[in-house]
Amino acid sequence: MNAADMIPSRRALRVWLRHLVQYRSFYVAEWAGNFGEHALYLLAFGYGLGRLVPSLNGISYAQFIGPGLVVSIAMWTSTFESTYGAYNRMRIQKTYEAMMSAPLSLGDIVFGDLLWCGTRAIVGATLMMIVLGLFGLIGSPWALAVMPIIFLVGLMFGSLGLVSAGIAPSFSFFSFHFSLVVMPMFFFAETFFPLKGLPEGLRLFSQMLPLTHAVKIVRGLIIYGRVDDFLFHLFVLAGCTLGFMVCATVSVSRRMTS
Amino acid sequence: MVAELDIDARGLSKSFGDLKAVDGIDLRVERGECYGLLGPNGAGKTTVIRMLHGAARRDGGELSVLGSDVTTHSRRIREEMGIVPQENTLDNELTVYANMWVFANYFGIPRRRSLKRIEELLDFVQLTEKWSEQIKNLSGGMKRRLLIARALIHRPRLLILDEPTTGLDPQARHLVWQRLRELKSGGLTILLTTHYMEEASQLCDRVGVMARGRLLVEGPPADLVRERVGEEVIEIRGAGREAAVAALNGLGLDIERAGDTLYLYCRSGAEVVERLVSAGEREFLRRPASLEDLFLRLTGRELRE
Ligand SMILES: Nc1ncnc2c1ncn2[C@@H]1O[C@H](COP(=O)(O)OP(=O)(O)O)[C@@H](O)[C@H]1O
Numbered sequence: 001m002n003a004a005d006m007i008p009s010r011r012a013l014r015v016w017l018r019h020l021v022q023y024r025s026f027y028v029a030e031w032a033g034n035f036g037e038h039a040l041y042l043l044a045f046g047y048g049l050g051r052l053v054p055s056l057n058g059i060s061y062a063q064f065i066g067p068g069l070v071v072s073i074a075m076w077t078s079t080f081e082s083t084y085g086a087y088n089r090m091r092i093q094k095t096y097e098a099m100m101s102a103p104l105s106l107g108d109i110v111f112g113d114l115l116w117c118g119t120r121a122i123v124g125a126t127l128m129m130i131v132l133g134l135f136g137l138i139g140s141p142w143a144l145a146v147m148p149i150i151f152l153v154g155l156m157f158g159s160l161g162l163v164s165a166g167i168a169p170s171f172s173f174f175s176f177h178f179s180l181v182v183m184p185m186f187f188f189a190e191t192f193f194p195l196k197g198l199p200e201g202l203r204l205f206s207q208m209l210p211l212t213h214a215v216k217i218v219r220g221l222i223i224y225g226r227v228d229d230f231l232f233h234l235f236v237l238a239g240c241t242l243g244f245m246v247c248a249t250v251s252v253s254r255r256m257t258s
Numbered sequence: 259m260v261a262e263l264d265i266d267a268r269g270l271s272k273s274f275g276d277l278k279a280v281d282g283i284d285l286r287v288e289r290g291e292c293y294g295l296l297g298p299n300g301a302g303k304t305t306v307i308r309m310l311h312g313a314a315r316r317d318g319g320e321l322s323v324l325g326s327d328v329t330t331h332s333r334r335i336r337e338e339m340g341i342v343p344q345e346n347t348l349d350n351e352l353t354v355y356a357n358m359w360v361f362a363n364y365f366g367i368p369r370r371r372s373l374k375r376i377e378e379l380l381d382f383v384q385l386t387e388k389w390s391e392q393i394k395n396l397s398g399g400m401k402r403r404l405l406i407a408r409a410l411i412h413r414p415r416l417l418i419l420d421e422p423t424t425g426l427d428p429q430a431r432h433l434v435w436q437r438l439r440e441l442k443s444g445g446l447t448i449l450l451t452t453h454y455m456e457e458a459s460q461l462c463d464r465v466g467v468m469a470r471g472r473l474l475v476e477g478p479p480a481d482l483v484r485e486r487v488g489e490e491v492i493e494i495r496g497a498g499r500e501a502a503v504a505a506l507n508g509l510g511l512d513i514e515r516a517g518d519t520l521y522l523y524c525r526s527g528a529e530v531v532e533r534l535v536s537a538g539e540r541e542f543l544r545r546p547a548s549l550e551d552l553f554l555r556l557t558g559r560e561l562r563e
Pocket residue numbers: 258274277279297298299300301302303304305306
């Protein structure tokens with residue numbers, strides 16, 4: 001394996017297509033399930049819990065967390081796909097090994113997996129957006145423009161997941177990934193409550209989480225159709241994603257080549 | 259004339275920590291040749307194969323496959339090389355047919371164009387009826403055959419098989435042998451590893467015997483057996499046969515004792531048999547020397563798990 005093998009090419013689409021074919025066999029049932037689950041989340045948090053929350057800058061609590069849920073669903077699906085899913089492909093089903101006996105480089109395989117994570121993130125987020133639409137919680141046609149951001153979120157959490165999948169000695173290792181990476185972002189990336197009024201330390205911490213920047217962009221687009229400091233947030237998001245992608249490639253390559 | 263080398267390894271080495279899994283091997287396989295790599299478990303066969311397609315990095319030596327250096331051209335080499343791995347790497351969630359076309363797609367062969375080739379190959383390995391079956395419903399033998407068909411999807415010039423028949427029943431094994439012979443006569447270069455000496459004798463133009471990461475001997479199986487073991491083997495089983503052996507003094511026989519059995523290796527068994535009979539010994543087995551004798555003599559009889 002040389003350095004050139006770490007750089008992805010168009011052939012990553014062949015890997016992506018394999019994941020799509022594999023997924024096709026059960027997607028209808030899964031979509032129906034997810035759809036119900038998303039609606040439930042919104043009802044429970046937005047309307048149940050939301051009754052206790054005063055209006056925030058003129059928007060209801062359900063309106064506030066809707067975009068947060070869109071982003072966190074993108075995070076969850078791409079994380080599952082890249083931790084349990086990729087570990088299974090890498091260590092149990094030997095899918096990666098089969099790909100490496102074909103003319104696919106490690107970069108192609110990793111990037112193909114990440115493209116797939118991005119795709120899954122978009123599918124999950126779209127279902128949530130439909131739910132939001134049905135509840136009348138989408139305030140601007142710019143809401144459609146969140147998809148590239150959701151895709152980035154998928155790539156980013158896909159990369160983080162692959163880093164863990166590369167070093168995990170067993171499935172149980174992923175509980176660290178969830179408690180150290182996913183849960184803090186799930187709660188503190190301005191998904192469920194605004195940063196304003198929080199203790200300074202917590203606010204700083206939240207600001208440092210890459211997901212916070214995705215939430216800011218997505219919330220802006222869905223509710224108001226505009227985002228303050230858009231380029232800054234995008235830059236942080238893209239920069240983190242790129243960095244994590246490099247880490248993912250290194251981690252998987254250490255696992256796959258001895 | 260110097261034949262073209264499809265595999266050319268010189269001083270190939272690979273260690274895992276302190277363990278020298280492959281310890282300076284020279285391996286040359288000519289175009290159109292079928293080469294068998296023999297060796298007990300842990301000899302280093304799979305590691306050699308993994309280095310051939312770039313899945314394992316070598317620590318030392320030169321390695322070129324199909325005329326290109328593996329370090330720099332591994333991906334391109336794999337475009338013309340088929341690999342049947344030791345472990346099943348089929349896509350368990352896909353059908354037989356989907357496994358084939360997804361793999362074809364890895365090579366950039368579009369689905370429409372791969373269709374005929376897939377039909378041909380499934381027929382070749384007698385899996386046509388199973389085309390819509392899930393992998394988990396296939397027997398071990400069917401999975402091996404499908405792996406072979408899959409490795410041929412892109413019409414490779416070089417086919418590498420790591421223990422293609424381990425765990426197969428005799429019917430399935432003979433079918434695989436038949437197919438490999440057909441492929442060979444079509445001009446394909448084949449490198450295979452195996453535990454079955456009969457397989458190696460039947461299929462391979464040349465074999466190499468490996469143990470502890472080293473290549474001990476190499477050559478056409480029949481020649482190797484003749485040179486290293488002899489023409490015939492006489493086995494005497496049971497305890498208390500020292501008297502019989504004493505009768506053989508002076509023949510300069512190569513005698514090996516293993517458990518309760520004595521193995522007498524000789525050029526011709528006639529004189530040995532005569533002496534044994536006249537010493538009153540009637541229970542022995544006379545048979546032609548085989549590759550298995552060579553293998554056991556070279557690699558020892560103790561178990562490797
Ligand atoms: N990834 C690995 N890490 C550590 N040791 C390994 C690894 N792969 C193989 N080995 C060791 O290298 C030796 C050769 O293994 P292998 O090439 O699989 O032998 P064979 O295929 O002839 O049975 C064995 O002792 C095996 O335990």
